[in-house]
Amino acid sequence: AQTVTQSQPEMSVQEAETVTLSCTYDTSENNYYLFWYKQPPSRQMILVIRQEAYKQQNATENRFSVNFQKAAKSFSLKISDSQLGDTAMYFCAFMKHGVNRDDKIIFGKGTRLHILP
Amino acid sequence: KAGVTQTPRYLIKTRGQQVTLSCSPISGHRSVSWYQQTPGQGLQFLFEYFSETQRNKGNFPGRFSGRQFSNSRSEMNVSTLELGDSALYLCASSLDPGVSTDTQYFGPGTRLTVL
Numbered sequence: 001a002q003t004v005t006q007s008q009p010e011m012s013v014q015e016a017e018t019v020t021l022s023c024t025y026d027t028s029e030n031n032y033y034l035f036w037y038k039q040p041p042s043r044q045m046i047l048v049i050r051q052e053a054y055k056q057q058n059a060t061e062n063r064f065s066v067n068f069q070k071a072a073k074s075f076s077l078k079i080s081d082s083q084l085g086d087t088a089m090y091f092c093a094f095m096k097h098g099v100n101r102d103d104k105i106i107f108g109k110g111t112r113l114h115i116l117p
Numbered sequence: 118k119a120g121v122t123q124t125p126r127y128l129i130k131t132r133g134q135q136v137t138l139s140c141s142p143i144s145g146h147r148s149v150s151w152y153q154q155t156p157g158q159g160l161q162f163l164f165e166y167f168s169e170t171q172r173n174k175g176n177f178p179g180r181f182s183g184r185q186f187s188n189s190r191s192e193m194n195v196s197t198l199e200l201g202d203s204a205l206y207l208c209a210s211s212l213d214p215g216v217s218t219d220t221q222y223f224g225p226g227t228r229l230t231v232l
Contacts, residue, residue, distance in 0.1 A: 044223070
């Protein structure tokens with residue numbers, strides 16, 4: 001069974017600083033997707049960034065980038081130039097590729113990130 | 118495109134009642150998944166529907182059921198409600214699990230409170 005572990009329950013950083021959220025996972029799958037989702041206090045879950053396991057290049061979306069280490073089964077999220085609007089719960093998620101997937105998507109417990117003014 | 122919509126947004130029920138939640142996916146999306154989010158258990162997968170067929174199911178009792186209509190809209194039903202069913206129920210849609218661009222987009226959720 002797949003597992004996703006986020007070892008940092010809560011973090012606080014000053015605005016404009018860079019912060020890295022950790023995520024490790026365990027799987028025997030070779031082809032899969034990894035995601036970071038953001039859930040602000042409004043509760044709408046928003047996709048931040050996505051990584052296909054077969055791609056060696058780390059995904060980047062504006063101020064958000066990942067450090068994907070497939071062999072180490074690590075998928076950390078870096079937020080550069082953090083902004084007050086980045087305050088949210090961040091979930092790391094693992095999803096198998098393809099159809100007929102049991103345990104379709106597994107989420108970590110989340111990291112609550114506070115950006116301080 | 119309009120995002121995933123869920124109705125109602127808030128719901129209060131009493132133990133023993135049943136409830137039906139609705140989810141309309143993004144236009145063109147054929148897969149709809151449901152999740153339960155609670156402070157204690159976090160986000161847990163309930164089930165997924167694709168082309169009106171339940172494809173996968175999580176580890177929930179049979180009181181939780183769902184269906185999908187020909188227009189891809191989905192409903193989730195919980196019968197004989199228990200206090201522990203109080204949660205945020207999230208719906209997510211995706212294009213097609215067989216397509217490489219398989220990303221789920223979430224709705225705002227339905228907050229269910231069972232008294």
